[in-house]
Amino acid sequence: MTLPEVRRLDSARLTAGLDHHQRLDLAAHTDVHPPLPRSDRDGLLALAEAAGLSGRGGAGFPFARKARAALATADRTGAPPVIVVNGAEGEPASAKDKMLLARSPHLVLDGAALAAAAFGAEEIVVGVAAGSPGELSVPAALAERELPCPARTVCVPERFVSGESGALIRGINGLPVAPAPLKARAADGAEGGVRRRPTLLSNAETWAQLAIAARLGPDAYAAVGTADEPGTTLLTVNRPAAGPLVVEVPAGTRLGPVLDACGLQPGAGVLVGGYHGAWLRPQDAVDALLSRAGLAGLGATLGAGAIVTLPDDTCPLGEIAQVAAWLAAESAGQCGPCKRGLPHAAEALALLAAAAAEPTVLEDARSALGAAQAGGACSHPDGTARFLLTALDVFAEDVEIHLTGPGCGRPARGVLPLPPAQGARLEVDWSRCTGHGLCAVLAPDLIRLGPHGYPTSTTVPVAPWQEHDARRLVSQCPALAVRLRRHG
Template sequence: MNDAPLELPEVGWMGSARLTAGLDRHQRLDLAAHARTHQPLRQLDREELLALADAVALPGRGGAGFPFARKARAALAAADRTGAPPVIVVNGAEGEPASAKDKMLLTRVPHLVLDGACLAAAAFGAEEIVIAVTAGSPGEISVPAALAERELPCQARTLCLPERFVSGESGALIRGVNGLPVVPSPLKSRASDGGTGGVRRRPTLLSNAETWAQLAVAARLGPDAHAAVGTAAEGGTVLLTVNQPNGDPLVVEVPAGIRLGLVLDACGLRPGAGVLVGGYHGAWLPPTDAVDVPLSRAGLADRGGTLGAGAIVALPDGTCPLGEIAQVAAWLAAESAGQCGPCKRGLPAAAEALALLAAGAAEPSALEDARSALGAAQGGGACSHPDGTARFALTALDVFAEDVDAHLAGPGCGRPVRGVLPLPRANGARLEVDWSRCAGHGLCAVLAPDLVRLGPHGYPTSTAMPVASWQEHGARRAVSQCPALAIRLRHRG
C-alpha cells in the first residue's frame, strides 16, 4: 500500500464489537489481520443469501433504510428477465460532513465491506463490483490496496467521485459510474431494474458500505447469533458518528435500540440545547426527548426523528442555535444540483430567511416565510435532498422555538455562533453586494433570480450569497450588467 499515512477515524464500541472487531489491536486490518480477527466466510448460494437477508431483516444503512432483500430480489428479477448479469455497487461516497462511518469502514476494515460485496457477487453471478469513494478520501488509497490483496469473484474497481453532498445520492452515483455528471437523475428510475437507472443499463444492486459490512457479519454469525443484540424488530448493531465540539468525530458501534442518552454519556457529552440525529437530512430532538429515545428506526420515528446515516450532534448551550442552523442551510442550498424547483428556488429562499432570522434583522413575517419555503421544498424534488434539508430546518425551528422568538423580538439570543455543526472548509464562490454603490435598480434579481431576492425597498436582502456551480452563469451576468457596478463575484478555496 502507499506509504503515505492514512487519516484513520477514531473508533469506539459499546457492548459487542462486530464491525469494529480487531480495532483495539490494529489501526487497519489488512487481509492477514482480517483473517485472524474474523472466522472464515462460508459461501452462500442465491437462495441462501436471500434467506439470510430476510431472516436478519437487514435494512440499508445509507439513510433510506430500504430492505436489502427486497432490493436484491428486484435486481435478480431484472437479471432473469433480461439475461444481463447484475452489477454490485458499494456506496462509500460520504459527502455528509457530520458522518465518518463509511470512511472508517473503508479505511480501517475494508475487507469486511468487500466480504459482503463479494459474497453477493458470487451468489448472484455479478458481472462487476464497483466501490465508489470520495476523491481525496482515505478510501481512495485503502480500497485499491485491499482489492489487490484478495481473490475476487469477478472484476472489481474503485471509482472516485467529487466531494459533494449529492454525490452519494444513488442516482447521482450511478451516473458517475456511467461517466456522466455526478448529479441526481432528472427522471426517477430504480438501479435494480437496469435500463437508464443502472450501471451500463445492467440490473444494479447498490447499497451503502455499512450495509455490505453488516451482510458479512450476518453471514458469519447466522440469524440467531446476529439477533443476540439489538431489539426484536431490529437486531444487530448500528454504526454512529458522534461529533465532538472542537474535536474529531468518533465512530461508535452500539446495539440497535440503545438509549441515546447512554451513548452521549459514554462519549462525554450532554444533550445541551438539542440533539441532531440522522445528520443534515435528519431531525432535531429536544434534550428531554433525546435522553430516552431508543436508537432504532422505529424508536426514532415515534419521536419524529430518523436514524438516517447515523450522524449525531449535541448542540452545546453556549452557541447560537439559529446561527448554526442558518450556516448549514446555506451550505445545503449551495450543495444542491439545481435541477428542480425546490432546489433552485425553495432551498435558497429558506436559507436566506433563516440567515435573516439568525442576524436578528428579520421582518415579522420571516418565520412564516422560512416555513413556507421549506414546506414547498418537500415532496417535489428530483431526489431526497429538498425533503431532507426541510426536515433538518423545520425540526430545528420547533426545537429552538424560544431562540426563534428571541431573534424575532430583538437583536438575537446574544450567543456567538461557534461553528459546532461541522462543515467543509469554505470554498467555491460568493456573490457580494457593495452597499456604497448599490442604487436598488433590481436588475441583479432578474438576471440571477436563484441567487438574489429583493426586499420591500428594491435592494438585495443579503450582502453575501454562496454561489453553487449551477448558479455561476447567472452570477456572472449580474456582475457584468449591474449599472452601478455594485456586485462582485469572489472565489475562495
C-alpha cells in the same frame, strides 16, 4: 491522513480488531474474522431476510427485497447484475462509511464478494469520495485478494449529493455526479443502472453487515438489537473542537448512554440523522431509542447515523443558518424546490440569525420548506426541510428572541460540522449598491430584494449550476456593486 477514531458499546462486530489495528490488511482481517462461508443465491436471500438486514444508508430499505428486484431484472433480461458499494459519504457529520473503507475495507469487500458470487455478478464497483482515506485504502485491499468478478474503485467529488444512489451511478457511468432529473430504480438497469445493467447498490456499512450476518447466522446475528431491527449499527458522534467518533452500538440503544460514553451533554438540542435528520429537545434526546421505530415516534429518523449536540454557548439560529446556506448550495439545482425553495429558506434563516427579519419571514420560510417536501427529483429537499423545520420547532424560543429583539447575543461558534469553504460566493458592496434591482432580474435564484429594493443578503453562496447567472450578474450590475469570489 487522520483515520476516524472508533469506540463501541457492547458487542464489537463491525469494529472488531480496530482496538489493536489502525487498519486491517488482509492478514489482520483473516486473524480477526473467521472464514466467510459460501452461499448460493437462494441461501443468501434467505439469510438476509431471516437476519432482518436493512440498508444503513438512510432509507432503511430491506436488503433482500432490493436484491430480489435486481435479480428479477437480471433473469428477465439475461444481463448479469452489477454490485455497487456506496462509500461516497458526502454528509459532513457522518464518517462511518469512510471509517469502514479506510480501516476495515476487507469486511466491506467480504459482503460485496459474497453477493457477487451468489448472484453471478458481472462486476463490483466501489464508489469513494475523492480525497477520502478510502481512495487509497480500497485499491490496496482489492490488490490483496481474489474476488469472484472484476472490481474497481470510482472516485466522485466530495459533495452532499454525491452519496445519493442515482448520483453515484451516474458518476460511475461517466455522467455528471448529480441525481437523475427523473427517478429510476437501479435494479431496473435500463434507465438507472451501471451500464444499463441491473444494479444492486448498498452503502459500505450494509455490505459489512451482510458479511457479519453470513459468519454468525441469523440467530446469533439477532442476539443483540431489537426484534424488528436486529444487530448493531454505526453512529458518528460529533464532538466540538475534536474529531468525530464512530461508535458501534446495538440497535435500540438509548441515546443518553451513548452521549455519556463520548463525554457529551445534550446541551440546547441534539441533531439525529445528520443534515437530512431531525432535531430533538434535550429531554427527548436522552431517552430516545436509536432505531428507526424508536425515533419515528419522535418525528425523527436515524438516517446515516450522524449525531450532533448543540452546546448552550452558541447561537442555534446562526449555526443552522450556516448549514442551510451550505445545503442550498450543495443541491443539483434540477427542480423547483432546490432552485427556489431551499435558497429562499436559507436566506430567511440568515435574516433570523441576524435579528433582521420581518415577522412574515418565518411563515414564508415554513411555507417554502413545506412545498419542498415530496416535491423534488431526489430526497435532498425533503431531508433539508426536515432538518430546518424541526430546528424552528426545537429552538422556538430563540426564534422568538431573534424576531422581537436584538437576538440572543451568542456568537455562532461553528459547532455544526461543515467542510472548508469551496466554490464561489457573490458579495454585495453596500457602498456601491444604488438599488437598481437588476440583480434580482438577472439572477432570481441568487438575489432577493428587501422592501426598499436592495439585496437582503450581502454574501450569497453560489452552486455550480448557478455560476452562469452569477457571472452575468457581475458583468451587468450598473453600479459594479457585486463581485464573485472563489474559495478553495
